Amino acid sequence: MKKILFITIIFLNITNFKSFASDSLNIINKKVNFGFATNSNRSINSVIVHSTFNNSGGDKYDIDLVIKQFSTYVVSAHYVIGRDGEIYQLVDEKDNSYHAGKSSLPDGTTNVNSCSIGIELMTSYTESPTEEQTKALLNLINDIKTRYPIKYVLRHSDIAPVRKTDPWNFDWDSFKKRLEAIKK
Numbered sequence: 001m002k003k004i005l006f007i008t009i010i011f012l013n014i015t016n017f018k019s020f021a022s023d024s025l026n027i028i029n030k031k032v033n034f035g036f037a038t039n040s041n042r043s044i045n046s047v048i049v050h051s052t053f054n055n056s057g058g059d060k061y062d063i064d065l066v067i068k069q070f071s072t073y074v075v076s077a078h079y080v081i082g083r084d085g086e087i088y089q090l091v092d093e094k095d096n097s098y099h100a101g102k103s104s105l106p107d108g109t110t111n112v113n114s115c116s117i118g119i120e121l122m123t124s125y126t127e128s129p130t131e132e133q134t135k136a137l138l139n140l141i142n143d144i145k146t147r148y149p150i151k152y153v154l155r156h157s158d159i160a161p162v163r164k165t166d167p168w169n170f171d172w173d174s175f176k177k178r179l180e181a182i183k184k
């Protein structure tokens with residue numbers, strides 16, 4: 001009897017944790033019709049973290065203005081995370097979003113868009129990501145890791161060091177430590 005109770009408690013804890021993890025991800029649909037290639041056969045093994053903001057006048061953190069700017073350059077990302085931690089999805093994970101550009105992974109892969117999920121944090125050149133954004137990023141990457149064998153979680157500046165400096169003003173070492181700490 002005791003054993004059954006013990007197992008039940010463990011089971012409840014696991015299911016509670018799982019429902020907590022998915023409940024905390026409130027994804028807002030902002031799917032776009034540009035800046036990606038359909039590809040339902042791709043193998044995802046990387047997550048690339050970026051920074052972006054609307055640099056074309058108006059609110060620099062307005063998601064619709066950021067998307068409009070992406071449309072001008074025919075680029076995208078799978079997700080954009082707003083200043084309050086809201087997560088917008090622009091492209092289906094199964095498709096190749098154009099977020100990485102000319103870049104390469106540590107294992108030599110150069111077509112990074114084909115095997116990665118791109119996540120943009122809305123930050124400017126002078127502001128850091130907020131704690132809410134950082135938490136949302138941790139939750140989102142953790143969720144992605146449950147669905148794909150993720151080999152690399154990297155900054156855009158790691159895969160295109162000559163061209164790119166994003167994500168800006170982000171304590172990456174501290175972020176990676178928090179991400180590692182989530183691992184069971």
Ligand SMILES: [Zn+2]
Nearest residue numbers: 050051156166
């Ligand atoms: Zn970038």
